[in-house]
Amino acid sequence: MQDTLLLDTLKVKVIEVLNLMNVKPEDIDPDEQLVGGRLGIDSIDVLELVIMMEKDYKLTIDNKELGAQVFGSLRSMANYILENAKESAN
């Protein structure tokens, strides 16, 4: 499922939370690898994103396996948010 609005929101959030100076939202490809990729994001940054997910989306990600899956790319983050929002709606 595509949700451009959510992807755009996440781009801004990731840049802000990780203080990615010199990166503009439009520079981030939703499918590019987040951790260990071009943006220089590592596992400590992932933990900052974990907090962001908890703060802003009330989603707890407390194990590495799930984290690796969720933070694979911006799109996987968006999908995880959408799926879990759906689950809680059900």
Added chain:
Amino acid sequence: LIPLRVRIAGTGIICALGNGVEAVNQAIGADASGVGPLTRFTVSHDPALPVGACPDLTPNTQPNPTIALARIAADQAMADASHSPDAIVIGVTTGGMPLTETLLKQGSTTMDDYRLHGIGTVAEDLARRFDCQGPVLTVSTACSSGGCAIALAKTMILTGQYKRVLAGGADALCRLTYYGFRSLQLIDPEGSRPLDKDRRGMSVAEGAGMLLLEAADEDFDGIAVLGTGLSCDAHHPAQPHPDGKGALAAMRCALTQAGVAPNQIDYINLHGTGTVDNDRSETKAINQLFDDAPPSLSSIKGATGHSLAASGAIEAVVAVHAIEQGRVPANVGCRHIDPDLNVTPVETATRQPVETVLSNSFGFGGNNAAVVIGRNRPQGKRPDTGDVPRPPLCAIGWSTVTGAGFTDTTLEALVAGNASRGVLDTATLCQGLPPGVIRRIKRLSHMTLALLAQIQASEATPKPQSVYFGTGWGSLSGTNDFLTNLYESDEKFSSPTDFIGSVHNAASGQVALMAQATGANLTLSGGDTSFEQALFSAQVLVDDEAPVLVVGADERHEKLSPLFDGSVALDASSSDGGGALLLQRSATPTGPTVELVHFSNGVTGDAHLQALIDRLGGAHAVTSRYGLIMAGIPAAHREAGEEQLDRFIGWCGFQGKVIDYRKLTGEFATASAVATVLAVFMAQAGQVPPPSAGTDGAAPGGVLMLGLGASLTAIEVKMP
């Protein structure tokens, strides 16, 4: 006479397993664990994560929990001592934080409430307690602090200048470390399980370990610190090198210094925090060093928890008693050994002959310390210290940053007698630094990287191999941001990045990363003498010609600086900054030499002023050698400092120029680092006036840097 051995003359210990050697030994013998429910403070989540708390300690223990722990262990270590220690070296990371974080939460703006905040207050308290009049040093290299303190203390004794040094570490439980490690997901909810296949992290703990170290003859009968090794991974601010590269280097160095082969080690006390990464990288390094056949090994952190700066010292004490009792402690907490680690830890406390122990401590910033403790052995080779005078440390590069700007503008202002006060804006400070690095570090690290980058601007300048960093107050921005986020979210959220950045050695770890400096990486902290402590440590530990970076820096934080630093509070304007010197030992120096020639903390009476003059060779030596005195008088000690300066000048009959430099730099703890860079620059440029007593123009004037006020320090800068 230069001593050949460093005897362990007394030990003291308090940790989650108990108070005192006897209680701890009993607990170790029973494979007991002291890790249990958190009761010290309430937390936002349920259940709270287990911790290693010390018996009978409360948040209100006076004067504060960290000092109380240090006193308990130090009293035990000093119980049979007939003399005061000549020096004290203590590893501390939390210091006054247990109280400070509560005061900040309550919104206290009363300066006096924070008087014991500084991590140096722990060692200073012990100095008063045991009437120590020599150097009082505080090492803050995160979780390796205790090991680093022992390494520094041992080497001080081997220089022949100190007979007895009290060394150790102390840290108390606080929210900062609890929530910090929680935000990093490094706390095991079931309690630490080192080497377990299901391990999920450490248990944050507290405690203190102390050792009275004494100079001894080659053939004394007893237990000694046989060797120590320090290194830096220069890999990541918070994660160990995946193959344990730095750990291996530190262990190799300690073994070489001790003169023992790997097969002569009877027991390895692991750092063994129980985090996935530490246990993997540490065991990799061990298997490499011991050819996949290591001796008995265990981590006691499943039993004690991880007491951070105290752990290296606590485990050194445990090593001493493993040797004395002929018993190795169990690897408590581990239920299913991780087969991938390829080691078999001690399952239950076991009687076996123990002559020699290797004990590891690793910390944030990739900071590694390894200590070899053992029965004195004749074949031990002592490191090359003291017996042959070492060549001086010569400045081959320098830089500074102040409110006036970078090196050129700062020095131009200061040489002309103008102020360099102020706070350089972040955009200017970070000019040219890699965006990928500066995005998650704060002002103090921005400063140290800006200092390094200026020195390394010329490709011809060699890179430093080791780093010695002095900071009065550490990363105030990191600490403040971490606690602010924590409290504003009702203790629900805290930033792992801010936690990593809040440790005192974060800024020197960043320097090591950028310079790929894999040698020793020490951070020293103690208010106004912090830069002097760093220079002192470099002089003690640097024994070869590899370049070393000695840095002093402090950041201005609008809220915290005036609360913590009495001199800052008295300054109407805001200032911060720092200075860095790239030094190299050279028998034929071509640039200015820099030497700390006197260092006593907390003692400033006339007798000490006279001792300083004697140390410098008497009044005539002062007037015939120095053309310039730079006086560092912190505003909080202005009156006393000016009196000391007048007396010094009067007694020596010094008629040369005096620069009261804090009036130019503004007030910050490491202003002396900026002034020392100024002195080096002036000496190199031939701008130091000739000595007032005149030497027929034979030698150019040197600069004497005096640190006055609550302590007495002297640094000599002169052309060779």
